[in-house]
Amino acid sequence: MLTIELSKLLFRANHGLYKEENLLGGTFEVNVTIVHLPIQYPVLHLDETIDYAAVYKIIKEQMLNPKPLLETVASTIADEILKHFPPVREVTVSVTKINPPMIGFEGSVGVKCSLKRNA
Numbered sequence: 001m002l003t004i005e006l007s008k009l010l011f012r013a014n015h016g017l018y019k020e021e022n023l024l025g026g027t028f029e030v031n032v033t034i035v036h037l038p039i040q041y042p043v044l045h046l047d048e049t050i051d052y053a054a055v056y057k058i059i060k061e062q063m064l065n066p067k068p069l070l071e072t073v074a075s076t077i078a079d080e081i082l083k084h085f086p087p088v089r090e091v092t093v094s095v096t097k098i099n100p101p102m103i104g105f106e107g108s109v110g111v112k113c114s115l116k117r118n119a
Helices: 017-022 052-063 069-083
Strands: 002-013 026-036 088-098 108-116
Touching: 002 052, 026 052, 026 069, 052 069, 069 088, 069 108
Parallel strands: none
Antiparallel strands: 002 026, 026 088, 088 108
């Protein structure tokens, strides 16, 4: 098995339940870990592994599509990665909202979704 990681991806996006979040947006960090079985070892060509540029495209598309819940964002990204890349055995996606708009709150909030392919 091989693991591919896309780490500390920053996006300006409009996810959230509240009108202010939808209008003003916020900063989000996305981290993705993909475990897959490559076609051969050693991996010598891009078509023998998972193209992380194509994975990034999926992440970016989902981050630009506003959703009310971070749970929805993370699980949709994970599901899309499984759909588009049959060799993927497991994917974990974390989405963190940096400085959420909550009075008196300092820090970040986030969710993590892990999906495994059946069989």
